[in-house]
């Protein structure tokens with residue numbers, strides 16, 4: 001199914017394109033970032049046997065077609081209570097997920113990213129329609145509003161144990177992607193985003209800053225991807241290793257990258273991949289990019305973004 005064009009709820013097309021392109025570039029920035037522990041990147045497929053870099057590009061391109069629909073739905077539903085919005089965007093999320101699985105012949109490349117970016121694009125559409133400033137704080141607060149009660153509804157009360165996330169809530173109490181969204185992405189807003197921005201302000205190369213920020217997320221995140229493969233022990237091991245690397249000084253220079261290659265090899269040997277932290281890194285990049293764009297420029301200019309190849313070219 002191809003996405004339908006919805007009535008735009010009054011948002012100029014270039015603004016819809018800006019937020020959806022930002023989300024698409026966030027996915028490319030994450031997957032191109034290398035070397036990442038356990039994850040698919042430009043160097044290898046990490047601890048994954050069913051997907052490779054090209055699948056991520058195909059997946060991101062398939063998702064790209066659906067991202068404007070989230071922004072538009074956010075604008076169209078701007079008069080509804082926040083609690084009604086998730087139900088309005090779920091069919092778009094499901095269709096986008098189906099498009100991702102078709103593009104990758106069944107591999108789960110971006111399920112968590114669709115969920116988080118879909119919510120953020122919807123929030124951007126709503127704020128724009130309401131003529132409010134689109135800031136990281138406002139976006140995260142709105143996502144929390146859209147997801148209020150989600151953990152209780154889908155994990156605590158009606159948990160059929162069908163998905164990895166539901167099973168891990170029953171086994172370990174992890175709330176995964178739902179819990180992070182419902183809390184307004186606190187790992188991103190309180191830790192990853194300020195960390196990434198502070199490193200860049202110190203003049204650290206943005207790619208190294210983003211790799212260090214991935215470690216910050218891995219050190220704290222109750223990642224259901226890691227727990228579904230390695231259980232509580234695997235999650236603890238991965239968090240401890242990220243904490244140790246950060247305590248040693250983290251990733252500041254190109255000469256530190258071998259530490260991530262060693263971490264990658266150890267993750268591959270244990271068959272562990274921090275997919276949830278990768279998703280939160282995508283959220284971090286998206287919010288960092290949003291906060292650098294002046295909203296007045298946005299309302300008067302037509303954007304032509306860089307080609308995907310420009311994202312973290314080596």
Ligand SMILES: CC(C)(COP(=O)(O)OP(=O)(O)OC[C@H]1O[C@@H](n2cnc3c(N)ncnc32)[C@H](O)[C@@H]1O)[C@@H](O)C(=O)NCCC(=O)NCCS
Nearest residue numbers: 093094112115118119163165176177180222223224275276
């Ligand atoms: C809520 C979702 C993510 C449920 O998936 P599931 O039950 O498997 O939960 P789980 O928490 O394991 O999340 C799935 C993915 O999220 C990511 N993830 C895992 N842990 C975390 C974490 N702590 N923080 C953020 N993301 C995480 C991973 O990539 C993982 O593969 C989602 O697939 C879903 O319901 N999709 C339907 C589409 C939809 O609702 N769209 C509306 C909003 S766009």
Ligand SMILES: Nc1ncnc2c1ncn2[C@@H]1O[C@H](COP(=O)(O)OP(=O)(O)OP(=O)(O)O)[C@@H](O)[C@H]1O
Nearest residue numbers: 031039040108109110111112113225275276278279
């Ligand atoms: N670069 C990346 N490499 C791997 N996973 C990523 C990357 N970026 C994001 N992810 C996230 O990780 C998830 C994929 O993880 P995983 O392969 O463990 O899931 P699965 O296929 O459902 O489980 P399994 O492979 O254990 O059967 C996706 O939902 C995606 O959002």
